[in-house]
Amino acid sequence: MTIEFYLAFWDLVGECLADALTFAQEQGQLSTSQKQAMITLLEMKDKDRRFIKNWRLISLINVDVKIASKAIARRLESILPELIHPNQNGFIKGRSILDAARTIDDILEFAKVTECCGILLAIDFEKAFDSLSHSFLFTVLEKLNFGEYFVQWIKTFYTDII
Numbered sequence: 001m002t003i004e005f006y007l008a009f010w011d012l013v014g015e016c017l018a019d020a021l022t023f024a025q026e027q028g029q030l031s032t033s034q035k036q037a038m039i040t041l042l043e044m045k046d047k048d049r050r051f052i053k054n055w056r057l058i059s060l061i062n063v064d065v066k067i068a069s070k071a072i073a074r075r076l077e078s079i080l081p082e083l084i085h086p087n088q089n090g091f092i093k094g095r096s097i098l099d100a101a102r103t104i105d106d107i108l109e110f111a112k113v114t115e116c117c118g119i120l121l122a123i124d125f126e127k128a129f130d131s132l133s134h135s136f137l138f139t140v141l142e143k144l145n146f147g148e149y150f151v152q153w154i155k156t157f158y159t160d161i162i
Contacts, residue, residue, distance in 0.1 A: 003063050021068045025152060029159045030065065037061045037161075065157065072153055083144070134158050 006013065024030045037059040047054035077093050090097040104120070111118050134155075141151045 001063055003066075006063065006067065017064060017067065021064065025156050028152065028156055030062075030156060034062045034064050035161050068153075069157060072150070075150075 001013075006017070020031070020034075024034065029035075039057065039059050041055040042058055043049050044054045044056060049055070080092055081094060084092055087103075089095045089099040089103075107118075108120070110116070138151055138155060141154060
């Protein structure tokens with residue numbers, strides 16, 4: 001179902017979706033249709049579309065799972081600033097990726113004024129999450145006391161994804 005369907009008929013189907021997602025979480029696995037995704041390519045703006053490197057591969061996941069994962073994400077919003085170091089600027093409510101640029105500029109200015117030598121290093125962690133061990137993720141969540149219920153939701157999202 002599309003998000004437009006859920007918006008139009010939420011009063012009729014919302015409870016059924018909640019029951020289906022609760023059942024999936026209790027079983028530790030989403031239904032077959034909830035695990036499916038459609039893979040497509042998006043053209044990068046102002047790039048030569050004849051080269052595959054100028055296309056982004058994206059996975060369009062099931063709307064049921066998007067709704068469930070958004071609910072989980074909203075529960076995390078209030079505690080993430082406490083868990084994630086202040087130097088991490090992007091994707092945290094109340095922080096801006098522009099703060100990182102400001103920090104870099106401040107460090108460069110400090111080095112210039114103090115005549116301090118240094119090295120500026122940029123590391124690209126592109127697709128870092130794709131290479132993260134799921135068992136490591138679950139262990140970290142447990143060590144951070146996220147609770148069995150929450151960790152089970154995350155495990156459910158990543159079990160046997162098609």
